[in-house]
Amino acid sequence: MSERMGEPIGGAAAKTVKCVVWDLDHTVWNGILLEDERVELRPGVLEILRELDERGILQSVASRNDHDRAMARLEALGISEYFLYPHINWNAKGQNVADIARALNIGLDTLLFVDDQPFEREEVAFACPAVRTFDAAELADLLARPEMNPEFITDDSRNRRRMYMADISRNRAEETFAGPSEEFLRTLDMRFTLSPCSEDDLQRAEELTVRTNQLNTTGYTYGYDELNAFRASPGHLLLVAGLEDRYGTYGKIGLALVEKGSRFWTLKLLLMSCRVMSRGVGTIMISHVMGEAKAAGVRLRAEFKPNGRNRMMEVTYRFGGFREVAREGDLITFEHDLSTVPPFPDFVRVDVTR
Numbered sequence: 001m002s003e004r005m006g007e008p009i010g011g012a013a014a015k016t017v018k019c020v021v022w023d024l025d026h027t028v029w030n031g032i033l034l035e036d037e038r039v040e041l042r043p044g045v046l047e048i049l050r051e052l053d054e055r056g057i058l059q060s061v062a063s064r065n066d067h068d069r070a071m072a073r074l075e076a077l078g079i080s081e082y083f084l085y086p087h088i089n090w091n092a093k094g095q096n097v098a099d100i101a102r103a104l105n106i107g108l109d110t111l112l113f114v115d116d117q118p119f120e121r122e123e124v125a126f127a128c129p130a131v132r133t134f135d136a137a138e139l140a141d142l143l144a145r146p147e148m149n150p151e152f153i154t155d156d157s158r159n160r161r162r163m164y165m166a167d168i169s170r171n172r173a174e175e176t177f178a179g180p181s182e183e184f185l186r187t188l189d190m191r192f193t194l195s196p197c198s199e200d201d202l203q204r205a206e207e208l209t210v211r212t213n214q215l216n217t218t219g220y221t222y223g224y225d226e227l228n229a230f231r232a233s234p235g236h237l238l239l240v241a242g243l244e245d246r247y248g249t250y251g252k253i254g255l256a257l258v259e260k261g262s263r264f265w266t267l268k269l270l271l272m273s274c275r276v277m278s279r280g281v282g283t284i285m286i287s288h289v290m291g292e293a294k295a296a297g298v299r300l301r302a303e304f305k306p307n308g309r310n311r312m313m314e315v316t317y318r319f320g321g322f323r324e325v326a327r328e329g330d331l332i333t334f335e336h337d338l339s340t341v342p343p344f345p346d347f348v349r350v351d352v353t354r
Contacts (some may be wrong), residue, residue, distance in 0.1 A: 018110035056157025061086035062096040094127025152203035156251035195353035267302035
């Protein structure tokens, strides 16, 4: 059985897993590395690593081991590239798992920790109660779990690990850059694209509403059919944003849903992938929608609903000149008079398709 009882792991409403964090000894490979430097992969592990990667589920390592020896063995086995931000040291695994979540900028409740030792699983569960744990003895059942099977597998899903690897390269370059952060952003040669959602974008659009929590104004989730209806509706505007730079593509990273009215338009949903949080592009979609509403001769309203993690989006509205005009329960409605529309940042090229 799974470590957390019930179907699926963590309860019927458990979120899709975004990252699997692996132990090494007796989990990824048979045996103990410090006793045998030529440990071999456990049967089926390579296939699991490849399939999780194909599904867009990230992977990392939290292992009590000698870092250099472990990394050398992972490389010799040809699987080191699958693991982002591996934490291989003698620290408590609960702390390492928390550090991995921070490095990936994802919630602890989207992580699954796999280990053969009950003590280690319990330590992680105690230190990080939101993290789901899984017994390595049951790996044969892992891929069939509902929370390991996203509804859609998009091109962005398949490229997710590579996009994170590009982020790591960007972050390293930023750490060594001497100068203001805006000057570093100029060196990235960023290109932001904004266009109406196409039929080909619908699967990724649904995925964004499900996966994005921090930079999400309302937390509304929409299924494929709902999004397709909005896409075809003359009373709505559904926009998808993409971003790329000299390191590669970030994929489709933003979504906006606007309800058009005769007197005002309402931003029902605005979200951005957390991976672009530090790239200075968070206000581009808002500015574009503001400009479109102004050209249509209407006011712009925006809905905000706190989810415990999206405070930054409320701050974005308030500092962007939106004022609160209504509150019903935890739903806040803002409005902007559109007397001034902020320009796009000059360190990024913005291509808009109408």
